[in-house]
Amino acid sequence: MNRITILFVDDDHLIRGAYGELLRDEGFSVVEASDGCEALEAVTAISGEVLLVLDEEMPRIKGREVLELLDRRTDASRFRVVIISGSGNSEVYTLPRRGIRVHAVVPKPFTAEELLSTLHRLAA
Helix, strand or coil, rough: CCCCCEEEEEECCHHHHHHHHHHHHHCCCCEECCCCCHHHHHHHCCCCCCEEEECCCCCCCCCCHHHHHHHHCHHHHHHHECCCCCCHHHHHCCCCCCCEEEEEEEEECCCCCHHHHHHHHCCC
16 A cells, blocks of 8 residues: 555554554554664664654653654655654654654544544655
8 A cells, every 4th residue: 555664663562562553454564663772773674765653752762862863864854753742842843853854743642543644644
């Protein structure tokens, strides 16, 4: 269905597993990561465009730190970012960056339909 890969990054294994399964059922190619370090490792193995669903509050490397590190990459423009966060602090995501851009913030808790509609729109 889609030529874009979704990289779903969340430290909550129940959320990550449930949404990973749901997105696969929707026809997406999905890679899961449990934290920012795993996400940064995973992007090196994914070719093409990446729809990055990124939790903000994670151990080891926070979501905003992942964004800063990805923004330094020469291929940063291949990432479309959706932040999932319960912090309510979306201002940090509107900061200008060189190549990577946050396309949406989906506040937690969210419904499956809220996330799916955002991802379908960005993957189109």
